[in-house]
Amino acid sequence: MSSETLKELGEFGFIQKIRHAAPPLLEDVLVGIGDDAAALKNTGLVTVVTTDMLVEGVHFDIRYAPLQMVGYKLVSVNVSDCCAMNAQPAHFLVSLAASSKYELPALNALYEGIYKACARYKIDVIGGDTNTAVSGLTLSGTCIGYASAGKIVTRGGAQVHDLLCVTGNLGGAYAGLTLLEREKRIFLENSNIQPDLSRYPYIVERQLKPEARVDIVAFFEKARIQPTAMLDISDGLANEVLHLCKSSRKGCVIFENRLPLHEETAAFLEEVRIAPLIAQLNGGEDYELLFSVPPQDYDKIKDDPRITVIGYITEEGAGCKLHLKSGEEIDLEMKGYNAFSENFMPII
Amino acid sequence: MSSETLKELGEFGFIQKIRHAAPPLLEDVLVGIGDDAAALKNTGLVTVVTTDMLVEGVHFDIRYAPLQMVGYKLVSVNVSDCCAMNAQPAHFLVSLAASSKYELPALNALYEGIYKACARYKIDVIGGDTNTAVSGLTLSGTCIGYASAGKIVTRGGAQVHDLLCVTGNLGGAYAGLTLLEREKRIFLENSNIQPDLSRYPYIVERQLKPEARVDIVAFFEKARIQPTAMLDISDGLANEVLHLCKSSRKGCVIFENRLPLHEETAAFLEEVRIAPLIAQLNGGEDYELLFSVPPQDYDKIKDDPRITVIGYITEEGAGCKLHLKSGEEIDLEMKGYNAFSENFMPII
Numbered sequence: 001m002s003s004e005t006l007k008e009l010g011e012f013g014f015i016q017k018i019r020h021a022a023p024p025l026l027e028d029v030l031v032g033i034g035d036d037a038a039a040l041k042n043t044g045l046v047t048v049v050t051t052d053m054l055v056e057g058v059h060f061d062i063r064y065a066p067l068q069m070v071g072y073k074l075v076s077v078n079v080s081d082c083c084a085m086n087a088q089p090a091h092f093l094v095s096l097a098a099s100s101k102y103e104l105p106a107l108n109a110l111y112e113g114i115y116k117a118c119a120r121y122k123i124d125v126i127g128g129d130t131n132t133a134v135s136g137l138t139l140s141g142t143c144i145g146y147a148s149a150g151k152i153v154t155r156g157g158a159q160v161h162d163l164l165c166v167t168g169n170l171g172g173a174y175a176g177l178t179l180l181e182r183e184k185r186i187f188l189e190n191s192n193i194q195p196d197l198s199r200y201p202y203i204v205e206r207q208l209k210p211e212a213r214v215d216i217v218a219f220f221e222k223a224r225i226q227p228t229a230m231l232d233i234s235d236g237l238a239n240e241v242l243h244l245c246k247s248s249r250k251g252c253v254i255f256e257n258r259l260p261l262h263e264e265t266a267a268f269l270e271e272v273r274i275a276p277l278i279a280q281l282n283g284g285e286d287y288e289l290l291f292s293v294p295p296q297d298y299d300k301i302k303d304d305p306r307i308t309v310i311g312y313i314t315e316e317g318a319g320c321k322l323h324l325k326s327g328e329e330i331d332l333e334m335k336g337y338n339a340f341s342e343n344f345m346p347i348i
Numbered sequence: 349m350s351s352e353t354l355k356e357l358g359e360f361g362f363i364q365k366i367r368h369a370a371p372p373l374l375e376d377v378l379v380g381i382g383d384d385a386a387a388l389k390n391t392g393l394v395t396v397v398t399t400d401m402l403v404e405g406v407h408f409d410i411r412y413a414p415l416q417m418v419g420y421k422l423v424s425v426n427v428s429d430c431c432a433m434n435a436q437p438a439h440f441l442v443s444l445a446a447s448s449k450y451e452l453p454a455l456n457a458l459y460e461g462i463y464k465a466c467a468r469y470k471i472d473v474i475g476g477d478t479n480t481a482v483s484g485l486t487l488s489g490t491c492i493g494y495a496s497a498g499k500i501v502t503r504g505g506a507q508v509h510d511l512l513c514v515t516g517n518l519g520g521a522y523a524g525l526t527l528l529e530r531e532k533r534i535f536l537e538n539s540n541i542q543p544d545l546s547r548y549p550y551i552v553e554r555q556l557k558p559e560a561r562v563d564i565v566a567f568f569e570k571a572r573i574q575p576t577a578m579l580d581i582s583d584g585l586a587n588e589v590l591h592l593c594k595s596s597r598k599g600c601v602i603f604e605n606r607l608p609l610h611e612e613t614a615a616f617l618e619e620v621r622i623a624p625l626i627a628q629l630n631g632g633e634d635y636e637l638l639f640s641v642p643p644q645d646y647d648k649i650k651d652d653p654r655i656t657v658i659g660y661i662t663e664e665g666a667g668c669k670l671h672l673k674s675g676e677e678i679d680l681e682m683k684g685y686n687a688f689s690e691n692f693m694p695i696i
Contacts, residue, residue: 057482
């Protein structure tokens with residue numbers, strides 16, 4: 001079966017094809033896809049804007065990442081940045097540059113994933129740009145969100161004695177990536193051995209199809225919690241804690257025995273003999289939220305299974321410390337995920 | 349001299365390096381570069397958002413396009429879409445995926461061009477994303493602009509008897525591209541022959557460093573002109589006229605002898621024996637504005653050397669016609685630039 005390519009169909013034809021499946025436009029959209037730009041009615045709110053790329057061979061490997069999931073992830077990683085500002089995501093723009101190896105069914109699958117994620121987050125698609133590329137697939141997303149004035153949370157507002165909290169659990173996406181890379185290596189060495197991912201569905205999904213914590217932003221609103229500082233954990237907890245403390249000009253103590261770990265992550269890491277702490281501190285792409293709240297908010301969060309207090313904020317001079325299970329206290333270090341050095345941090 | 353690469357410096361280090369040279373933030377910016385997302389105060393205005401990519405080997409060839417100009421062009425093409433909505437550009441986000449062949453001096457040059465264009469258009473840079481790529485350089489820009497409610501101009505509001513107008517002149521960017529490609533071919537065949545672009549500085553600049561028509565948006569405001577439909581001419585006049593008419597459900601007549609041509613474009617096209625009409629109708633990337641205004645606005649535009657009336661709007665059933673110098677009338681056809689078929693339309 002010969003499939004149409006983007007070249008044959010053209011950008012205009014492609015946009016026509018994908019438009020009918022797009023999620024419905026929100027009420028504040030005056031002009032959506034198909035004009036020179038989108039136009040948004042004034043909402044009376046603060047507007048939040050963020051942009052994030054996914055690059056083939058750097059952020060995803062299409063040998064094991066289905067394009068639906070790549071599309072879903074593109075939306076999640078952008079929505080996650082919006083959540084990290086304590087804003088409600090509303091609109092999405094998607095640009096892509098695809099080589100001719102990507103025929104229309106592949107691009108349709110990509111858009112299926114994008115639309116599925118948009119439906120999940122109740123956001124719409126108001127624009128984008130489609131292009132050919134000499135090689136590979138590069139995706140760029142832009143997410144626009146809203147928040148009431150005064151609700152915006154930066155990285156820079158943590159106060160001494162604030163509680164440092166994370167949502168969900170840590171290291172799962174890194175464990176999933178390690179598993180996928182291992183199975184790929186085995187398959188490349190001997191193509192008779194089919195990859196077996198069935199024992200670890202959770203960590204595979206954490207890596208391939210992460211979820212942004214829109215539920216936590218809604219919870220803050222409902223519980224009347226105003227975090228003092230927040231960011232999303234895309235580059236590993238250690239980096240994000242250090243960013244938060246640097247921006248806030250504070251120090252902190254976090255506790256190894258408080259860091260949340262999913263049982264499946266634990267089981268896989270044990271199988272491959274990676275210390276959980278390494279995955280939790282330096283593994284990237286969990287897209288959980290790291291935030292600080294005043295100590296008096298403790299009662300509001302202590303019974304929520306989605307939130308774990310992992311430490312507290314100290315004076316700047318005290319540095320950023322990790323209290324190990326052994327009782328030892330060490331300095332937190334910038335390590336792990338670096339978009340320019342390696343896809344994944346080295347396994348000790 | 350060995351230059352640092354992005355890999356060695358890391359994204360965080362790179363952002364620190366480029367931030368100090370960034371243009372100053374506008375007044376409505378609550379949070380700029382360096383947090384999870386940018387946050388913008390409510391302005392009481394309609395927000396316009398557009399995104400456009402430039403892909404190495406498709407939209408630019410670094411064998412002749414200096415990276416400063418590529419950066420400048422990235423801003424211009426996005427700002428141009430904003431102008432096409434009759435909005436004032438305000439904020440820019442820039443994402444890139446660069447292979448390791450792009451060392452820091454190259455990326456600094458790229459940002460120099462981006463910042464120069466931002467200064468020119470009086471906009472700021474509020475965010476972005478920097479990534480490695482397996483090969484090539486892919487750039488994605490997002491421009492945010494503002495307009496009063498009621499000032500937004502779509503492609504779809506043209507009325508019968510409206511005047512169809514263009515700004516500047518047509519075919520220059522295409523002529524520049526043809527020249528650059530010719531000189532590249534000659535150089536590749538014999539590297540002793542140095543490219544000579546000095547005879548045609550205007551068309552080279554039209555191709556490599558286009559300007560967005562922010563001046564025209566300002567003029568509309570001052571002269572109290574509200575175009576009924578507008579778009580920017582990125583894919584050739586013929587395509588854009590057809591888009592405008594299709595969106596407005598109207599027809600039109602345009603006149604060959606009214607299409608503006610720069611003398612340098614004319615001279616070069618004569619040298620290479622390309623009919624000017626081909627370049628004017630189907631050559632892409634002029635980034636001029638095509639718009640319709642009610643006939644009673646004629647007095648407001650007739651003496652402005654930047655604006656040329658090229659035809660008028662008719663009933664939908666009358667089709668889109670081109671009145672040739674010969675007296676013949678032919679149908680306008682979708683041709684020329686297609687992001688997916690060819691970089692440049694075939695000659696003749």
